[in-house]
Amino acid sequence: MEQITTDICIIGAGPVGLFAVFEAGLLKMRCHLIDVLPQVGGQLSEIYPHKPIYDIPGYPDITAQQLIDNLMLQIAPFNPTFSLGERVETLNRREDGSYDIKTDDGTSVHCQVVVIAGGLGCFEPRKPEIDRLADFEGKGVAYMVKNPEHFRGKKVVLAGGGDSALDWAVFLSNVAERVTLVHRGDTFRGAPDSAGKVFDLAKEGKIDLILKSNVVALTGDDSLQEITLLDRNNQVSHIEADHLIPLFGLSPKLGPIAEWGLNIDRSAIAVNTVDYSTNIERIYAIGDINTYPGKLKLILCGFHEAALMAQSAFKYVFPEQKLSFKYTTVYGVSAF
Amino acid sequence: MINLTIIDRDGGRMPVEIPEGINLSLMEVLKASEYEILATCGGMALCATCHVQVIEGPEQYFTPTDAELDVLDTLPYVEPSSRLACQIRITEDMDGMVFKLMGGD
Numbered sequence: 357m358e359q360i361t362t363d364i365c366i367i368g369a370g371p372v373g374l375f376a377v378f379e380a381g382l383l384k385m386r387c388h389l390i391d392v393l394p395q396v397g398g399q400l401s402e403i404y405p406h407k408p409i410y411d412i413p414g415y416p417d418i419t420a421q422q423l424i425d426n427l428m429l430q431i432a433p434f435n436p437t438f439s440l441g442e443r444v445e446t447l448n449r450r451e452d453g454s455y456d457i458k459t460d461d462g463t464s465v466h467c468q469v470v471v472i473a474g475g476l477g478c479f480e481p482r483k484p485e486i487d488r489l490a491d492f493e494g495k496g497v498a499y500m501v502k503n504p505e506h507f508r509g510k511k512v513v514l515a516g517g518g519d520s521a522l523d524w525a526v527f528l529s530n531v532a533e534r535v536t537l538v539h540r541g542d543t544f545r546g547a548p549d550s551a552g553k554v555f556d557l558a559k560e561g562k563i564d565l566i567l568k569s570n571v572v573a574l575t576g577d578d579s580l581q582e583i584t585l586l587d588r589n590n591q592v593s594h595i596e597a598d599h600l601i602p603l604f605g606l607s608p609k610l611g612p613i614a615e616w617g618l619n620i621d622r623s624a625i626a627v628n629t630v631d632y633s634t635n636i637e638r639i640y641a642i643g644d645i646n647t648y649p650g651k652l653k654l655i656l657c658g659f660h661e662a663a664l665m666a667q668s669a670f671k672y673v674f675p676e677q678k679l680s681f682k683y684t685t686v687y688g689v690s691a692f
Numbered sequence: 693m694i695n696l697t698i699i700d701r702d703g704g705r706m707p708v709e710i711p712e713g714i715n716l717s718l719m720e721v722l723k724a725s726e727y728e729i730l731a732t733c734g735g736m737a738l739c740a741t742c743h744v745q746v747i748e749g750p751e752q753y754f755t756p757t758d759a760e761l762d763v764l765d766t767l768p769y770v771e772p773s774s775r776l777a778c779q780i781r782i783t784e785d786m787d788g789m790v791f792k793l794m795g796g797d
């Protein structure tokens with residue numbers, strides 16, 4: 357269990373959460389970011405990494421992933437810390453007004469200010485209907501590969517037909533004792549490269565490829581032991597497995613944030629546009645997750661909100677100090 | 693008017709009336725009619741959160757395009773007549789069609 361202390365805890369490492377590190381950093385406030393995804397970048401990296409964006413000031417066009425890479429370079433001097441692949445679950449207020457944030461992995465962050473930059477919500481895996489699937493979550497069933505080493509020497513079954521299923525099947529074939537890929541269809545429409553590799557590895561006997569089939573049920577005592585498959589002709593078969601990784605994409609859900617007593621208006625957090633503060637002191641909401649009259653869900657708008665948030669959050673982090681406005685051209689970006 | 697019937701995830705059937713000549717996709721119409729579809733990617737055939745199934749209508753509507761198949765392939769459940777609502781332009785020959793909302797996740 358990790359215990360972290362920081363000035364600002366940012367929930368969501370999308371473009372807006374990342375840029376908030378810069379705006380906070382200029383005012384000497386340290387940030388820790390938490391995201392449920394294993395990588396930074398929010399929607400940009402998860403949904404449209406290779407698409408060009410045309411409305412970022414100063415960039416006639418830039419791909420989504422390039423923008424995220426640039427943001428990471430821009431904030432590097434401020435040494436932000438990250439907990440990735442972890443979902444924020446609870447928020448508790450201490451008597452002095454500061455907060456403790458806890459994740460599903462047991463990480464605990466003590467901070468003076470909470471910034472919710474949660475976008476459309478927590479990216480949650482789409483779960484197929486498999487009998488007893490929930491019983492084995494954390495006991496053999498995982499929806500993402502956080503650490504491939506976890507699967508070393510194990511019998512792993514992957515289900516899905518997209519790029520991530522193909523890529524992980526190829527990768528894990530060198531790590532796991534046995535990799536089986538189960539796909540509903542009989543072809544793969546993902547990147548031709550990855551599909552080709554999977555078929556090659558299947559020919560060499562390094563991957564078991566089971567097409568036109570679905571995983572329908574799981575069995576085991578304390579942990580997963582066996583998977584039941586059903587093919588298109590309604591034939592049932594069983595395979596031994598230590599792990600099942602269903603990979604059917606992600607879809608955002610507001611998640612635990614909905615239960616924190618914030619003013620929520622149609623899945624978004626209502627904020628005061630003076631500083632993007634919420635109805636709860638020391639909690640701000642910026643980017644796609646907030647709403648106010650005239651709100652536009654644009655990266656540009658989220659960046660602006662991050663700047664105003666930082667100016668306002670300063671008083672909680674440095675109650676004794678007076679904030680003076682400075683240009684980066686005059687003072688530079690003094691790291692810490 | 694173009695009259696469609698939408699079967700929501702609870703099985704309820706609701707008529708939707710659309711004026712002729714509007715240049716919208718089925719996803720945009722469903723959103724405007726306050727159906728619960730996320731349409732996270734705004735119609736780029738990337739997110740699959742506008743997944744519908746064609747129940748009744750002209751034959752050509754039953755087959756997804758290649759761009760749709762790429763995305764549908766990543767979902768846990770699809771039907772042969774699964775479509776992405778954002779890839780269906782509203783046209784007059786759609787009068788009388790029936791669609792079912794899928795997914796919900």
Ligand SMILES: Cc1cc2nc3c(=O)[nH]c(=O)nc-3n(C[C@H](O)[C@H](O)[C@H](O)COP(=O)(O)OP(=O)(O)OC[C@H]3O[C@@H](n4cnc5c(N)ncnc54)[C@H](O)[C@@H]3O)c2cc1C
Nearest residue numbers: 368370371372392398399444474475477478479643644655
């Ligand atoms: C296809 C597409 C094209 C777009 N094109 C443009 C464009 O051209 N120009 C433009 O300005 N905008 C565009 N947008 C919108 C833009 O992507 C969003 O405005 C932007 O991503 C918002 O950034 P954000 O940081 O607020 O949220 P997000 O990018 O959504 O990031 C939020 C992060 O928070 C995480 N999170 C949420 N809750 C939790 C929790 N409880 N625990 C842990 N993590 C959590 C999520 O997993 C996510 O990674 C487009 C969006 C899409 C989908």
Ligand code: FES
Nearest residue numbers: 735737739740778
């Ligand atoms: S709106 Fe994203 S695929 Fe249709």
